[in-house]
Amino acid sequence: MSRAHDTNPVPAPLVALAAWLVPGSGYLLIGQRARALTISITILLLFVLGLLIGGVKVVDPPASYTPNPMRIIFDKPWFVGQILAGPITLVTAAIGKDSEDRVPSSPIYSSHARSNEIGTLYTAVAGMLNLLAIIDVTYRAGRSGGNP
Amino acid sequence: MSPLWLLAEYSYSPFFKAAPLWGYWYLLLLPLCLAIAIVYKSIRCDSMSRVPKQALELFAFIIVVMVLAAGALAALVNILD
Numbered sequence: 001m002s003r004a005h006d007t008n009p010v011p012a013p014l015v016a017l018a019a020w021l022v023p024g025s026g027y028l029l030i031g032q033r034a035r036a037l038t039i040s041i042t043i044l045l046l047f048v049l050g051l052l053i054g055g056v057k058v059v060d061p062p063a064s065y066t067p068n069p070m071r072i073i074f075d076k077p078w079f080v081g082q083i084l085a086g087p088i089t090l091v092t093a094a095i096g097k098d099s100e101d102r103v104p105s106s107p108i109y110s111s112h113a114r115s116n117e118i119g120t121l122y123t124a125v126a127g128m129l130n131l132l133a134i135i136d137v138t139y140r141a142g143r144s145g146g147n148p
Numbered sequence: 149m150s151p152l153w154l155l156a157e158y159s160y161s162p163f164f165k166a167a168p169l170w171g172y173w174y175l176l177l178l179p180l181c182l183a184i185a186i187v188y189k190s191i192r193c194d195s196m197s198r199v200p201k202q203a204l205e206l207f208a209f210i211i212v213v214m215v216l217a218a219g220a221l222a223a224l225v226n227i228l229d
Contacts, residue, residue, distance in 0.1 A: 034196040039187055046183045053167045053176065114173040115166035122180060129187040136191045 012142035019134040020086050023126075026137035039133050047085050047126040051092065054119015061093040081124030084131045089123070181210045 010029045019026030024040025027033075050058060059082055062072045073080055082089045160168055169176060185206040189199045 035190055038190045038196065038199065042183050042186045042190075046180070049179060051163050053169060055166050056163050114170055118169075118173055118176050119166070122176075125180060125184065129184065132191055133187065 010141060012138050015141040016134050016138040019137050020084070020130070023086060023130045023133060026134065026141070030137065030141050032140075039129075043085065043126050043130050043133070044088070046129070047088060047123050050119045050122025050126065052119075053122060054115050054117075056092050056096045058116060058119035058123055059089055059092040059096060060120075061090075061097070078120050078124045081127045082120075084127030084134075085123065086130065089127065177214070178211070181214075182207050185210065 015026040015029050018029055022040065023043040024036045024038075027036035027039065059079070060076055061079055062076045079089075159165075182203075185203040186199070189203040189206055190196070193199050193202060
């Protein structure tokens with residue numbers, strides 16, 4: 001690690017937010033480009049592979065985000081993992097929902113059985129891996145400016 | 149019902165329909181395990197140059213443990229039957 005990163009000018013909460021918005025970008029902000037690229041590519045590839053396997057409808061959002069957070073967790077537990085992958089989850093959910101609302105005979109099908117399970121697993125694991133990365137990069141940013 | 153319509157209806161279209169992978173779904177666990185190993189070791193290793201080797205070791209370890217666990221569970225099911 002170079003000396004240029006000994007003092008990190010980016011506050012830790014901002015690094016955490018960036019890491020959620022784009023997986024791996026938090027490491028970029030603290031100057032760890034190789035780690036950022038590796039984590040970013042792996043997590044995004046895993047998420048996209050999940051969508052390729054099960055279709056965009058493996059991201060199944062709750063009907064409403066507002067009333068009771070605990071109910072959301074119990075109703076759609078996999079969505080909690082998926083949302084950790086960042087706004088890409090919200091975009092995917094919007095694409096699936098939008099097509100359903102506008103065209104009743106939408107060409108976007110809900111997958112079933114193994115395809116749905118594996119697609120859901122891929123997208124949720126991508127989100128949970130991003131949570132690990134967010135925690136790690138926030139700790140590094142808060143501690144010593146990105147030094148491991 | 150025309151065969152062409154059927155072909156279009158049941159053909160795979162990426163992101164819109166599920167991939168026809170029902171026959172060998174278990175192979176899809178390999179990329180998942182590899183991704184977990186890469187991200188975990190990227191977070192844990194001080195130097196990124198050590199990540200490829202350590203991630204491959206972790207990947208192999210996960211696969212071996214999963215195969216052993218599957219074998220043990222299969223044996224248990226056979227014994228209980």
